[in-house]
Amino acid sequence: xxxxxxxxxxxxxxxxxxxxxxxxxxxxxxxxxxxxxxxxxxxxxxxxxxxxxxxxxxxxxxxxxxxxxxxxxxxxxxxxxxxxxxxxxxxxxxxxxxxxxxxxxxxxxxxxxxxxxxxxxxxxxxxxxxxxxxxxxxxxxxxxxxxxxxxxxxxxxxxxxxxxxxxxxxxxxxxxxxxxxxxxxxxxxxxxxxxxxxxxxxxxxxxxxxxxxxxxxxxxxxxxxxxxxxxxxxxxxxxxxxxxxxxxxxxxxxxxxxxxxxxxxxxxxxxxxxxxxxxxxxxxxxxxxxxxxxxxxxxxxxxxxxxxxxxxxxxxxxxxxxxxxxxxxxxxxxxxxxxxxxxxxxxxxxxxxxxxxxxxxxxxxxxxxxxxxxxxxxxxxxxxxxxxxxxxxxxxxxxxxxxxxxxxx
Numbered sequence: 001x002x003x004x005x006x007x008x009x010x011x012x013x014x015x016x017x018x019x020x021x022x023x024x025x026x027x028x029x030x031x032x033x034x035x036x037x038x039x040x041x042x043x044x045x046x047x048x049x050x051x052x053x054x055x056x057x058x059x060x061x062x063x064x065x066x067x068x069x070x071x072x073x074x075x076x077x078x079x080x081x082x083x084x085x086x087x088x089x090x091x092x093x094x095x096x097x098x099x100x101x102x103x104x105x106x107x108x109x110x111x112x113x114x115x116x117x118x119x120x121x122x123x124x125x126x127x128x129x130x131x132x133x134x135x136x137x138x139x140x141x142x143x144x145x146x147x148x149x150x151x152x153x154x155x156x157x158x159x160x161x162x163x164x165x166x167x168x169x170x171x172x173x174x175x176x177x178x179x180x181x182x183x184x185x186x187x188x189x190x191x192x193x194x195x196x197x198x199x200x201x202x203x204x205x206x207x208x209x210x211x212x213x214x215x216x217x218x219x220x221x222x223x224x225x226x227x228x229x230x231x232x233x234x235x236x237x238x239x240x241x242x243x244x245x246x247x248x249x250x251x252x253x254x255x256x257x258x259x260x261x262x263x264x265x266x267x268x269x270x271x272x273x274x275x276x277x278x279x280x281x282x283x284x285x286x287x288x289x290x291x292x293x294x295x296x297x298x299x300x301x302x303x304x305x306x307x308x309x310x311x312x313x314x315x316x317x318x319x320x321x322x323x324x325x326x327x328x329x330x331x332x333x334x335x336x337x338x339x340x341x342x343x344x345x346x347x348x349x350x351x352x353x354x355x356x357x358x359x360x361x362x363x364x365x366x367x368x369x370x371x372x373x374x375x376x377x378x379x380x381x382x383x384x385x386x387x388x389x390x391x392x393x394x395x396x397x398x399x400x401x402x403x404x405x406x407x408x409x
Contacts (some may be wrong), residue, residue: 002396008051009391012039015054016384024381031077031096031338032370034060034377060387061329064096064371066363072299073100073108076368079360081323084134085114085339093339094324094332094349094370097098098367100300108306112337118304121317128305128320134351137306137319139298144310146191148167148263149254149289152184154198156282158274160232162202170211178211178282184267188261188287196221196252206230206274212252212267221265226249228274237269239405248272290314302362304354323359324349 019037026032040055066076075098077083082094093114100116103109108116115136119128124145158180166174178199186194194216201209206228212221225238237247248270254263270285293312300306303322326332331345343347354362 003395005049005051006391006394007393008042008053010388012052012054013384013388013391016387017381019057020055020377020381020384021082023208023377024063024374027370027372027377029370030099030367031064032372034370034372037265046098059332059334060200060371062371063338066297066366066371067369068366068380070365072297072365073102074098074099075300075304075321075364076363076366077323077360077367078363079131080325080329080358081360082325082340083110083377084117084322084324084349086117086136087109089116091341092349093335093341095339096368097338102139106138106140108139112339114339116321118319118321120319126317128317130320130353134322136351137321139295139306139318140190141295142296144312144314144316145295146187146189146351147289148261149186149261149265149287150187151268152186152196152285152287153268153270154182154184154282154285155182155184155269155271156200157272157277157280158208159278159280160274160276161278162280164202164255169204170209171196172199172211172213172303182282182285183286184287186254186265186287187291187394188254188256188260190256192260193218193259193291194254196254196265200280208274209214214254216287217255217257221252222250226269226272232273232275234272245285296323300362300364302354302364304362320353321352323354324351325354325358326350327362367401
């Protein structure tokens with residue numbers, strides 16, 4: 001019996017060394033989870049045991065250290081979640097390795113070619129359809145379409161000491177017919193940019209008329225009047241013969257260029273003043289239109305959203321990565337290639353978004369390192385080696401006893 005006990009001990013120590021060796025070999029594998037081996041004794045109708053056996057190999061799902069990479073498609077996961085992946089046949093796998101890349105079809109995949117799943121972005125502007133089933137995500141090279149300007153702002157501080165122009169009726173080419181000029185760049189439906197010039201003409205104390213002219217097409221966009229109170233605050237606006245107290249936005253008409261549609265722009269002058277500043281000045285204009293743009297870069301954000309950056313200096317949502325969590329992660333089955341599959345022991349996967357519930361958190365431009373503790377593994381290796389040596393001594397001693405019995409005369 002001692003031989004079988006020792007042999008079982010040798011096998012157990014060898015298995016322990018296998019687990020330790022695998023941990024050490026994967027100490028630099030991103031998202032790798034270390035394992036420990038559990039043993040159980042064996043009995044068979046006797047108070048003397050028959051040795052030991054491997055009861056289980058238990059994985060440690062504690063977080064590894066988050067290390068910065070500054071790569072747009074690298075993302076570190078911390079907490080209880082897993083990335084949800086699918087293969088070509090639709091089989092679902094789970095991973096902690098956030099080293100993602102693009103394949104030849106621009107699908108977002110891991111280093112083994114498994115597709116990263118999530119919610120696609122759709123609509124104008126694109127939004128995340130989180131109620132849909134997770135699908136394989138991709139980063140298309142589709143051009144961002146132009147957007148016509150619908151709203152714009154121009155805040156002015158008109159100099160109250162300016163005199164009423166004496167050059168006669170307003171003429172854009174005659175600087176003696178207006179007091180100040182500002183320009184807002186706006187866009188039509190095809191992305192053509194238009195220089196919308198605003199000419200400010202003082203008509204009397206506290207009263208101004210603004211002439212809007214599209215210098216790109218040479219078309220007038222509209223006129224409106226501004227009336228300020230005795231403190232220089234905007235009191236009312238007049239447009240199309242109607243004076244509206246408290247109104248701070250004018251409606252202007254833009255003529256499309258090169259076949260683009262005509263459009264209407266709401267120009268806000270909220271916050272404009274008339275005070276003695278010595279010179280009329282203007283704030284930075286804003287507007288919500290833009291020209292078309294080509295995709296220049298992309299990145300995964302901390303909430304799992306994938307954002308594309310375009311040549312028109314705009315960004316756009318492309319999709320959002322989903323995460324999965326399990327009631328018993330230790331019940332997952334390791335499939336190699338740093339992925340796991342669900343089992344009855346792990347329970348079914350719950351699907352959600354980073355930063356919510358038990359789905360963990362993401363860190364963009366970083367990776368989760370292996371959670372292997374090398375110093376601990378080296379100590380465990382020494383212990384496993386001593387166990388192996390001790391069991392071999394049991395065999396040696398039993399052999400000597402049998403040899404003594406055989407040589408009895």
